[in-house]
Amino acid sequence: MQELWEGLVQAVQLIVRLDPEVVEISLRSLYVSAAAILIAALFCVPAGGMIHFHEFRGKKVLINVIQTFYSIPTVVVGLFVFLFISRAGPLGGLELLFTPGAIIIGQVILILPILTGMIISALNGVDKSIKDTALSMGASGSQAIWTIIGEARFAVVGALILGFGRAISEVGAAMMLGGNIRGYTRVLTTAISLETQRGDLVLSLALGIILISIAMVVSVIVNVLLQRY
Amino acid sequence: MPILRTVNLEQRAGSARLLKNINLEVERGEVFIIVGPTGAGKTTLLRLLDLLDAPYAGDIYFDGRKATGPDVNVMEVRRRMAMVFQKPVVFNTSVYDNIAYPLKVRGVANSIIRSRVGELLEICGLSGLGKRRAKTLSGGEAQRVALARAVITGPTILFLDEPTANLDPASVKTIEDLLAGFNRRDSLTVVMTTHDLQQVQRLAQRVGVLMQGELVQAGTPREIFHSPGDIRIAGFMGIKNILRGIITRQEGGMAVVEVKGRVIEAVSELPAGAPVDIYVRPEEIVLSLQELRGSARNTLAGTIISIGLEGPLGAVVLDCGFRLEALVTARSAVEMALQPGQAVYATIKATAVKVLPALENAA
Incomplete structure (x- = not known):
């Protein structure tokens, strides 16, 4: 118990002093996961909208499949992407393995299902009368869709926060695809994993606190912004 | 020439015939009220007229031109119409943005939007509420927002689906007065449904009676109330003995x-x-x-x-x-x-x- 307390105190000191390595790892984590969520959103918001607004055969099955992939293990995603981008894989020529880009790809794939699924449920939560009203007020089809997405903005942003949380907190894909290279692909989770194994619990704790803080701060900022609009 | 005309309009849901052989004519500038008991097909008919749903069969002519069929640009026609629904629908934005919506989707300049919204806020008794979140309004206020939003573009025809069904008597009167005003001042053609027969007597210039998906009678309120076409209509009109x-x-x-x-x-x-x-x-x-x-x-x-x-x-x-x-x-x-x-x-x-x-x- 004493050790944990001392560790916490030292961890806070590391953060307050803005230890260069801690800052560097934190920023990289933020960058990689923010990029992942942005890329995923660019795909998932339109895809979720398409699935929600169109009736087609197998729609229910598709949504079920998407929901099944919510809990896909991060190491499976890591393995899958690894097979594609390793030297022998179909995308081996791009030399992406063990780069931040590889982690981003892994995290995008990891959060695609949950983000798409959550956006579909967000749109489901919007009353059908909103669409009728938008159309009868002269909106075009795409204007009406944007109006509906706007009505669902709280739930859509909630989905984005959840996706970001899953991306920044996962360790499997980041480890397998990034390789935890110091100063290049080391992110918060892989660093915590490594430092804990090496016995540097203080650094691990500091990184853990930062990880939790980032998740909280992002969520608070977004909620404050939403309340304003 | 009637502003709106339907020819043998029919609507189905699965095998159920919700509407059959609706031949309706609405004259320019009149208040036409469709009455009928719950489940008669009033909402279904209004949704067809506002081109929100496509009919199973039959045609709609709006301002002399066919408004149904594959070659029609539905959005262009719909932009000359507007609709207010039974349950007040407001977007989760400010009152101002709600009322401005139809102009925004038409790409109207902001300066024009500002002055038009200002005018309508005042006409509809919503002055000072522009910045309020529309979701926080009372039912009566929300319906006035919906009405202001519907008329801001100066539509040729306004459809209202039982617009006062969920409102308190004071709000009902406000909405009715506004409607009568828009009809008189702007020669707005109004087509609305109701099951409130007193509202028919207060507002309607002509009435259509819809029962079990059929337009069983149309005429002036006097004709409908004093010479109902059959006993079903008489019964619905509250006639006793x-x-x-x-x-x-x-x-x-x-x-x-x-x-x-x-x-x-x-x-x-x-x-x-x-x-x-x-x-x-x-x-x-x-x-x-x-x-x-x-x-x-x-x-x-x-x-x-x-x-x-x-x-x-x-x-x-x-x-x-x-x-x-x-x-x-x-x-x-x-x-x-x-x-x-x-x-x-x-x-x-x-x-x-x-x-x-x-x-x-x-x-």
Whole structure:
């Protein structure tokens, strides 16, 4: 118990002093996961909208499949992407393995299902009368869709926060695809994993606190912004 | 030329025919009210007219041009229309942004939007509420926002689906006054549904009666209320003393109708042997303690079942072999000392008995 307390105190000191390595790892984590969520959103918001607004055969099955992939293990995603981008894989020529880009790809794939699924449920939560009203007020089809997405903005942003949380907190894909290279692909989770194994619990704790803080701060900022609009 | 016309419009849900053979004409600048009981298809019809749904069969002509079919740019036509729904629908934005919405989707300049929204906020009694989140408004206020939003583009025609059904009486009056104003000032054509017959009398220039998916009668409120086309319509219009009978004799426009063993004379051209539905307005029945001698053809003996109050009048329910409701002034009720169980005579002129061909499965 004493050790944990001392560790916490030292961890806070590391953060307050803005230890260069801690800052560097934190920023990289933020960058990689923010990029992942942005890329995923660019795909998932339109895809979720398409699935929600169109009736087609197998729609229910598709949504079920998407929901099944919510809990896909991060190491499976890591393995899958690894097979594609390793030297022998179909995308081996791009030399992406063990780069931040590889982690981003892994995290995008990891959060695609949950983000798409959550956006579909967000749109489901919007009353059908909103669409009728938008159309009868002269909106075009795409204007009406944007109006509906706007009505669902709280739930859509909630989905984005959840996706970001899953991306920044996962360790499997980041480890397998990034390789935890110091100063290049080391992110918060892989660093915590490594430092804990090496016995540097203080650094691990500091990184853990930062990880939790980032998740909280992002969520608070977004909620404050939403309340304003 | 009517601004809106439908030809054999039909709508289905699966195999159920929600609307059949709707032939409707709405004149430019009029308030046309569609009445009918719940489930008659009023909402379904308005959704077709606003081009929100495509009909199963039939056509809609708007301002002389066909508005249904594959070659029609639905959005272009719809942009000359507007619709207000029964449950007030507001977007989860400010009141200002709600009312501005139709202009924004049309790409209108912000300066014009500002002045138009300002005008409508004032007309609709929403001044000072522009910045409020629309979701926090009361039902009546929200419906006024919906109305302001619907008319901001100056549409040719406005559809309203029971716009006052969920509102308190004061809000109902506000909405009705606004509608009447838009109709008068801007010659806005208004097509609305309601099941409130008093609202019909307050607002309608013409009425269409929709029952079980069919437009069974259309005309002025006076025509509909005083000469309902059949007994179903009469019943829906709140007409009392509807009786099923059969014509036993016909003599030069005077028919003798037998109702449950009693004989009633009425003015009708229908032939002997015809099954009929007849009705008598309660205010056309004269009650007396002695049998009246006069020109009236019908005097029925009966017993009072109950006496109730209807405003300043007494509603007396008689048993004459069938149920009959009569209205008397409170004063004559006192003078005659009417009370339940008492024997009285009901006198009815032959011209006061309305005769309609009997309708299957009705009355």
